[in-house]
Amino acid sequence: MNIIDVQYIDITLYSAVCRALLKRTLARALAYVVLTICLGVLRQARRGARLAAGPRRACESGPGLFRSACQPARRRPAPRSHGIQLNVTSKIDTVLITGGAGYIGSHGVLAFRAAGHPVVVLDDLSTGRRSAVGDDVPFVLGDAGDRDLIGKTLRDHGVGAVVHFAGSVVVPESVADPLKYYWNNTCVSRNLIAACVEHGVRRFIFSSTAAVYGVPEVMPVAETTPTEPINPYGASKLMTEWILRDTAAAHDFSYVALRYFNVSGADPEGRRGQNSRTATHLIEVATRAALGVQDGLDVYGDDYDTPDGTCVRDYIHVSDLAAAHVLALKHLNAGGDTAVLNLGNGRGHSVREVVETVRRVTGRDFPVRQAPRRAGDPACLVADASAARAVLGWQPRRAALEQQIADAWNWRQKCQNITAAET
Numbered sequence: 001m002n003i004i005d006v007q008y009i010d011i012t013l014y015s016a017v018c019r020a021l022l023k024r025t026l027a028r029a030l031a032y033v034v035l036t037i038c039l040g041v042l043r044q045a046r047r048g049a050r051l052a053a054g055p056r057r058a059c060e061s062g063p064g065l066f067r068s069a070c071q072p073a074r075r076r077p078a079p080r081s082h083g084i085q086l087n088v089t090s091k092i093d094t095v096l097i098t099g100g101a102g103y104i105g106s107h108g109v110l111a112f113r114a115a116g117h118p119v120v121v122l123d124d125l126s127t128g129r130r131s132a133v134g135d136d137v138p139f140v141l142g143d144a145g146d147r148d149l150i151g152k153t154l155r156d157h158g159v160g161a162v163v164h165f166a167g168s169v170v171v172p173e174s175v176a177d178p179l180k181y182y183w184n185n186t187c188v189s190r191n192l193i194a195a196c197v198e199h200g201v202r203r204f205i206f207s208s209t210a211a212v213y214g215v216p217e218v219m220p221v222a223e224t225t226p227t228e229p230i231n232p233y234g235a236s237k238l239m240t241e242w243i244l245r246d247t248a249a250a251h252d253f254s255y256v257a258l259r260y261f262n263v264s265g266a267d268p269e270g271r272r273g274q275n276s277r278t279a280t281h282l283i284e285v286a287t288r289a290a291l292g293v294q295d296g297l298d299v300y301g302d303d304y305d306t307p308d309g310t311c312v313r314d315y316i317h318v319s320d321l322a323a324a325h326v327l328a329l330k331h332l333n334a335g336g337d338t339a340v341l342n343l344g345n346g347r348g349h350s351v352r353e354v355v356e357t358v359r360r361v362t363g364r365d366f367p368v369r370q371a372p373r374r375a376g377d378p379a380c381l382v383a384d385a386s387a388a389r390a391v392l393g394w395q396p397r398r399a400a401l402e403q404q405i406a407d408a409w410n411w412r413q414k415c416q417n418i419t420a421a422e423t
């Protein structure tokens with residue numbers, strides 16, 4: 001074999017190897033293209049089937065190539081109340097505010113409107129005033145226990161929640177006329193709640209009171225303290241709490257009952273304040289006395305088992321109180337559970353201390369008379385409101401007694417002429 005033959009064999013061998021390699025590469029490329037096309041067709045077919053079946057969770061694509069890589073979709077926790085499912089909507093419903101022409105209710109109207117809620121007020125003006133509700137707020141004159149009127153109001157205004165401030169609030173009056181209180185605070189509330197159930201209004205905020213506790217043995221008073229009211233006012237409110245509890249257990253209905261301690265002060269911007277014809281709350285009576293539109297004040301009892309012998313109470317600013325109602329509705333709207341919560345500042349002030357602070361803040365003196373104890377007054381009531389802070393995220397902003405008195409005093413001076421004409 002000469003050198004030419006050897007070169008020929010090399011070339012032949014080289015081209016044979018090249019052809020074999022080329023064939024293998026082409027076969028692989030062809031196989032890859034075919035496989036890609038097949039997968040594309042498969043994916044299209046599966047997507048078409050999913051669309052035809054409507055929206056589904058990512059993991060419900062059925063058995064197939066990608067099933068094993070798929071984790072179960074996490075369900076959003078369903079809103080609950082006493083085990084009842086509630087629909088949560090982002091839409092802000094109209095809020096029916098009963099008693100919105102009264103002292104606390106009129107501040108409630110300001111707070112709900114400031115939070116962006118459309119409101120409708122229903123009030124019989126038995127103690128409230130039409131002027132305490134702005135002209136731009138829908139107003140229904142009538143009884144909160146009139147089921148037909150309530151039903152019509154709920155329907156006409158597209159109400160999604162009720163805040164029930166309407167009621168009778170004077171403890172000694174409740175002792176003298178208990179049937180009025182069992183009617184206006186219990187029976188009226190029962191009818192209002194029944195109308196809510198009938199018309200599918202499932203969120204309810206209720207004005208309850210520290211008077212449900214009676215004479216608690218331990219201070220501060222937590223919600224777990226036994227409820228043993230010592231006057232018809234407290235009993236009438238406690239019965240409404242029971243109606244709410246049992247209604248929530250039986251129906252698609254949730255509520256927050258707020259047990260207020262002593263409410264005082266006025267809107268810091270001076271738009272609203274206490275406007276009742278006769279003053280019964282201590283700070284209100286004292287500021288009227290300081291202004292000279294009332295002839296001094298009586299201190300009922302100085303022989304209680306308290307540091308200076310006068311009753312000790314926990315005062316809460318009315319605007320802080322109103323803000324808690326907005327948070328309570330937010331809590332229910334977010335699917336939060338039914339709750340019963342105290343609202344107070346956790347600090348007790350005696351009647352004498354309040355009188356001295358009113359004198360100091362107003363710079364006015366006024367006569368103070370010592371009077372016998374009143375029926376139905378416990379010696380001391382101070383709140384443990386830690387549950388309201390935890391559940392609602394509530395933070396009182398005007399807790400200081402001086403601040404509450406200063407706001408009440410500003411309002412009282414502003415309304416000097418009205419008060420003089422109305423008392």
Ligand SMILES: NC(=O)c1ccc[n+]([C@@H]2O[C@H](COP(=O)([O-])OP(=O)(O)OC[C@H]3O[C@@H](n4cnc5c(N)ncnc54)[C@H](O)[C@@H]3O)[C@@H](O)[C@H]2O)c1
Pocket residue numbers: 098099100101102103104105122123124125126127128129142143144145164165166167168169184188207208209210259260261262263264276281
């Ligand atoms: N003021 C407090 O310190 C205090 C403490 C605890 C609880 N609360 C509760 O707060 C709520 C409001 O108290 P307030 O101090 O503002 O009293 P308020 O008398 O100033 O207000 C009550 C309002 O409800 C209206 N009303 C009463 N009965 C009605 C009825 N059957 N139908 C329609 N409207 C009616 C009145 O006209 C008034 O406008 C009451 O339920 C009361 O029991 C008040």
